[in-house]
Amino acid sequence: MLTRNLLLYLSESRRFKSFLTRFKAFNNVTKRFVAGEQISDAAEAIRQLNGKGITASFDHLGESIKSEAETRDEVNEYLRVLEAIDKHGLDSNVSVKLTQLGLDIDPDLCIENARKIVERAAISNNFVRIDMEDSTKTEATIHVFERLRREMDNVGIVIQSYLYRSAKDVERLLEMGARIRLCKGAYSEPATVAYPRKADVDANYVELMQTLLDSEIYHGIATHDEAMIAATKSYAGKRGISTDRFEFQMLFGIRRDLQEKLIKEGYRVRVYVPYGRFWYPYFMRRLAERPANIGFVLRNMIKG
Numbered sequence: 630m631l632t633r634n635l636l637l638y639l640s641e642s643r644r645f646k647s648f649l650t651r652f653k654a655f656n657n658v659t660k661r662f663v664a665g666e667q668i669s670d671a672a673e674a675i676r677q678l679n680g681k682g683i684t685a686s687f688d689h690l691g692e693s694i695k696s697e698a699e700t701r702d703e704v705n706e707y708l709r710v711l712e713a714i715d716k717h718g719l720d721s722n723v724s725v726k727l728t729q730l731g732l733d734i735d736p737d738l739c740i741e742n743a744r745k746i747v748e749r750a751a752i753s754n755n756f757v758r759i760d761m762e763d764s765t766k767t768e769a770t771i772h773v774f775e776r777l778r779r780e781m782d783n784v785g786i787v788i789q790s791y792l793y794r795s796a797k798d799v800e801r802l803l804e805m806g807a808r809i810r811l812c813k814g815a816y817s818e819p820a821t822v823a824y825p826r827k828a829d830v831d832a833n834y835v836e837l838m839q840t841l842l843d844s845e846i847y848h849g850i851a852t853h854d855e856a857m858i859a860a861t862k863s864y865a866g867k868r869g870i871s872t873d874r875f876e877f878q879m880l881f882g883i884r885r886d887l888q889e890k891l892i893k894e895g896y897r898v899r900v901y902v903p904y905g906r907f908w909y910p911y912f913m914r915r916l917a918e919r920p921a922n923i924g925f926v927l928r929n930m931i932k933g
């Protein structure tokens with residue numbers, strides 16, 4: 630727990646980042662979890678995943694946004710991503726964070742920006758997933774999502790099983806037919822809003838997964854946890870829910886063996902492919918999830 634919180638703290642430290650990125654070997658090792666800095670790097674990674682029968686979601690890792698002009702740059706980046714998906718015939722949608730589109734600056738600006746991306750995606754029959762950030766953004770994120778979802782149905786949202794509020798949010802979102810990605814949650818949250826114990830996060834995950842599968846809407850079950858995956862397979866089997874009624878989702882570079890195994894078993898798998906210049910906080914959150922990854926990083930840095 631201490632290591633996890635320390636890593637999450639360091640994920641926001643510019644000084645620690647500039648210290649680490651002095652090491653070429655550190656930069657090399659990040660490629661395991663981040664596809665590269667350019668759209669073309671992510672497109673190439675996705676082309677390879679598609680070759681294995683795995684679909685994807687582009688995720689542009691942006692810097693924290695402070696101005697309206699920066700939010701417009703982010704919109705343009707996503708419009709270019711959607712062009713690239715069409716141009717290269719990739720089987721991929723996109724994932725966006727609303728803070729990148731101005732959620733903290735002005736919710737109306739954020740809606741206007743997000744609408745441009747969702748509208749462009751609709752032209753190609755594509756889909757936009759709104760990622761979920763820390764708990765101070767949950768209500769605002771759901772609110773923006775609801776506004777967009779009333780206008781267009783090619784947009785979905787994320788629910789985190791570590792939050793106490795999630796069962797109510799799922800109920801509220803399913804009423805409007807929302808497509809949900811279920812994950813455990815990646816941020817450091819106080820016990821006032823989130824289950825501190827992994828066992829409770831997992832138990833809530835299983836309950837929410839069952840509610841989602843019962844809804845007959847197409848959802849994403851995002852996890853690398855074999856116990857969560859087994860619970861999903863077993864519940865779907867028991868309820869006669871076929872493998873094309875939902876998809877498993879995993880992160881780029883994590884449990885590639887499991888991704889391929891699920892495909893062979895006939896399940897759908899989508900991999901979230903992050904790219905961009907500002908990869909550092911994302912990378913540190915992945916280390917925090919599994920501190921054993923620090924060993925992997927250090928071994929590679931020593932070798933490099």
Ligand SMILES: Cc1cc2nc3c(=O)[nH]c(=O)nc-3n(C[C@H](O)[C@H](O)[C@H](O)COP(=O)(O)OP(=O)(O)OC[C@H]3O[C@@H](n4cnc5c(N)ncnc54)[C@H](O)[C@@H]3O)c2cc1C
Nearest residue numbers: 760761812813814815851852853854878879880901915918
């Ligand atoms: C497609 C996708 C989208 C996501 N979107 C969001 C989002 O919008 N908001 C949000 O808060 N979180 C998001 N997450 C992150 C998520 O909340 C978890 O932090 C992350 O998935 C780890 O949880 P887990 O379910 O894999 O289970 P855990 O209990 O954390 O891990 C189970 C097992 O998975 C493997 N594993 C997990 N993480 C790693 C890792 N980093 N490196 C190597 N092995 C690992 C290990 O074998 C571990 O024992 C997303 C995750 C996925 C897969």
